[in-house]
Structures are given as C-alpha cells and as structure tokens.
Amino acid sequence: MITYKQLTLAEIFEDCQNKFDNDKYQFLSLLDEAIDLDEIIPVSFISHFYASTGRPRKHQLYPMLKALLIQRIFSIPTDTLLIVFLKFSQELRDFCGFDVVPDGSKFTRFKQDFLSDLQSMFDHLVDLTEPICQSLDPALASMTIFDTSGIEAWVTENNPKYANRIIKQLKAFKKSHNLDDSYDPYKAAYGSMPTHAASNQAIQQMYINGHFCYAYKFGIITNGLGIVRDITFYNKDFLKNHPDIVVGKKSDSPDEDKSLADSKALLPVLIDFFQKHPLINSKTFLGDAAFDAINIYKSLFEEIGFQKAFIPLKTKLSVEGTDYTVNENGIPCCPHDPSLPMRREGSRSHLRSKLPTMKFVCPKMKWEYNPADKSKHRVCHCDNPCTSSSCGRMIYIYPEKNLRAYPGVERGSQEWEDTYKIRVNVEKSINHFKDSFCIASRKTQNEKTLHANLLRKRQIRRCIEISGYCL
Numbered sequence: 001m002i003t004y005k006q007l008t009l010a011e012i013f014e015d016c017q018n019k020f021d022n023d024k025y026q027f028l029s030l031l032d033e034a035i036d037l038d039e040i041i042p043v044s045f046i047s048h049f050y051a052s053t054g055r056p057r058k059h060q061l062y063p064m065l066k067a068l069l070i071q072r073i074f075s076i077p078t079d080t081l082l083i084v085f086l087k088f089s090q091e092l093r094d095f096c097g098f099d100v101v102p103d104g105s106k107f108t109r110f111k112q113d114f115l116s117d118l119q120s121m122f123d124h125l126v127d128l129t130e131p132i133c134q135s136l137d138p139a140l141a142s143m144t145i146f147d148t149s150g151i152e153a154w155v156t157e158n159n160p161k162y163a164n165r166i167i168k169q170l171k172a173f174k175k176s177h178n179l180d181d182s183y184d185p186y187k188a189a190y191g192s193m194p195t196h197a198a199s200n201q202a203i204q205q206m207y208i209n210g211h212f213c214y215a216y217k218f219g220i221i222t223n224g225l226g227i228v229r230d231i232t233f234y235n236k237d238f239l240k241n242h243p244d245i246v247v248g249k250k251s252d253s254p255d256e257d258k259s260l261a262d263s264k265a266l267l268p269v270l271i272d273f274f275q276k277h278p279l280i281n282s283k284t285f286l287g288d289a290a291f292d293a294i295n296i297y298k299s300l301f302e303e304i305g306f307q308k309a310f311i312p313l314k315t316k317l318s319v320e321g322t323d324y325t326v327n328e329n330g331i332p333c334c335p336h337d338p339s340l341p342m343r344r345e346g347s348r349s350h351l352r353s354k355l356p357t358m359k360f361v362c363p364k365m366k367w368e369y370n371p372a373d374k375s376k377h378r379v380c381h382c383d384n385p386c387t388s389s390s391c392g393r394m395i396y397i398y399p400e401k402n403l404r405a406y407p408g409v410e411r412g413s414q415e416w417e418d419t420y421k422i423r424v425n426v427e428k429s430i431n432h433f434k435d436s437f438c439i440a441s442r443k444t445q446n447e448k449t450l451h452a453n454l455l456r457k458r459q460i461r462r463c464i465e466i467s468g469y470c471l
Contacts (some may be wrong), residue, residue: 140224150215362392
C-alpha cells in the first residue's frame, strides 16, 4: 500500500527556494505557471503606464517587469549586460514576451518614471504575502527586525585618494605645529569633510561597515523569517514628511553620529510602516544598541504597541531611589553583596492594581516542606539577612516604570539569548541585497534607479513565497 505524506507549507517553500538557488530556469517556469501578474500589479500602476502619451508604447508593462525580474534572479549587475542576455537568449525573450529588446534608456526611464508605482506594487505584495509568512511560522512572522545600512555611491568623495589627501595634510599640520596626541588627524579629517557629495546632496557622509563614506542611507525592516517588509531611504522626501527629525551638526565621533541618526529615524520609519500595513500585528521588536534610549522604549511600547523589545544596552543600568543595585541585566542584587543576583520567581502580579510585576527573592531562600501540616514555606538561610522576615528579602519590579531595564523580557535570560540571535536575519538580507543581487556594485548617482533596483529584489522574494504557496 502506498502511503502519502501531506507536505507542509514550509516544506513547499523550501523546495521553491531550492529551485531558485540551484535551477533558475526551472524557477522561471514555476513563476510563469504560478504567478498571476493581474493579481499582483495594482490597477493604478497599469492606468499610469498606459496613460495617453501622444503615441502608443512600444514595450508593454508586463515584459518590462519580467525583464527586471530576470536581472535580479541572474544577478546581472547592469542594464547593458541584461540587454546582452536578452538578445542572445530566445528562452529569456519568450519568458518576458519581447519581440524587440528595449535599449538601456528605456529601462532607466521606466525605473525613474514609475518608482512610486513600483513602491505601491511591493507594498501590496507585503500585504499579500503576510498570511503566507504567518502560515510558515507565526512566532517569527510576528517579529519586527530593524537595521540601517547604506550603499556607497559612485562619486569622487569615495575615492580613497580623496580622504588620504586630507589625512596627509592634517598629519603635516600636526607635525608642523608640534601638537600632542590629543589631536587626532583621522577625527579631524572626518569633521572637515563635507556632509554630502558635491554632485548630489542626497549622497550623505555616513559610517557603515567600519568606515565612513558617501552613501545612500536606508532603513530596512524584516520579520523573524528574514523576509523584507519595508525599505525606506533617508532622502529629502522622507525628511520633508518628518520635519521633527532634526539633522544635527557632526561630532568628532562617526560612531556617535551614526547612533544618533539611526535612533532619530527609527520611530518615523516604524510608524509609516504600520500605517501602510494595518493588518500586520507585530509583538516583538529586535534592534541593535543604537536604539538603547528611554524615549525609544516608551514609544515602542506605548505608541506602536510592541510587547517585547530586544535591544542590547549601550550604557550601564541604574535604578534610583533604592537600597539595592542591579547587575548588567537589570536583575536586583543582594543589598549586602552586589555580586550576588537575586532569583526570579514568577511574573504575575498578586496586587489589586493588576499592574504587571517581576518578583525577585533572596538567592539564599529555599522552599522547605513541613511534614506536620504537609505545607511548603520559604526559609531564608542567610547569615547576614537584610530583613527581619524569615522568608528573606523580596523585591517587586514594575517594568512600566523602567522599560529600558525591563523591556517585556528578562535581560540575559535564555529567551533573550535565543531570540536575539534571530536579528542576524536582517543583516543577511542586507548582504543579500549588496552581494547576490549586485546592488552594491551599481555605478550610479541616481537614487530613483537605486531604489527601484532594491524594490525588484524584494519582488523576487515575494515571488518565491507566492510560488511556494501556489504549488
């Protein structure tokens, strides 16, 4: 008797992913069979593309989108090379639906003229694929991971000779004026260099990957599965829509500047994202230490509605108005021995106010059994007790009073360690953008073209999800 096994959605998705990685031609066939572009492409995009221009369009919408999809699938770095692929491959032309291959200017104008439509298309794909993510893994799908990065632009300021010349001049200045070691030529060079490239003000000086350069900066949101949910460029339109973001004067520390810039842009990006996608109900936030600020924790919990925030500490914790200290994870320590952390015992409140609490007890307290009445009770075995109670010291923490110390989860716990490891998925997505899809090697100064290229990468991931779902 032949037995049958019901494949899970995760297994189907994995099979689709393997086809994408190892057999791209088969993956193209799968896309052609499973993807209905009429369902994916908004009507507004079609209307805008076919609006009266005085003469009929030589190249149709669907073939143009399929060609750009191919470019990302095969990691073709330039439009020129894409055109070569299309001209020499009948199979690729058939997949796209081209009778005549467009020239390079057609692809460039398409990406620039219809950037807002491409953005709307991929925002629609986010909503379309959210149920698929929830089916794959509800816990991971309910996570929001945020990070920032930048793509270095093809400008003079990124030539190593540009920075080296300035550093060399400042070293000579230090030597000629007999300055001591408090004068750092490298910091001085950073402070003296312009805040943006001369050719394009949108190309900002920033600190990424351990060095400062001139780049297009963007914020990226993924879920716990590593699937990109949003990309926001920190351009003039973004700053115009968020006048509350004040671009401060550069300091002597590129690390500090990056941290401040990241923290200022986080909440506007998240608020915009959840307004565009009201059906996405995320419970957990993951970010790096740049977001370790009291106002950020307060906004994450109260304004956006997260229940847990996994953000490493940037500076040491402190609790004012108490006779005890806390360790690096916010756990209260014995008043007589700060090196001895107290022990967590439950998280439910027994108080009439029903406010959430975290209960910590003396580390030398033990539960002992009384055979006479068959009951258990606490007994403190401390030689130098800090309280007259036989049960030992008990401390109740109200997380809402200090969300930085108690962000919905105990710092240093196993849950914290296991969950925060998932944050690496957003870094994998960024590297995938830059390396696998050749975004970092694009020799362009045009932000619209670069933005469109990133959106097409997102399209590929969505197509993998939809194809797996439709199998």
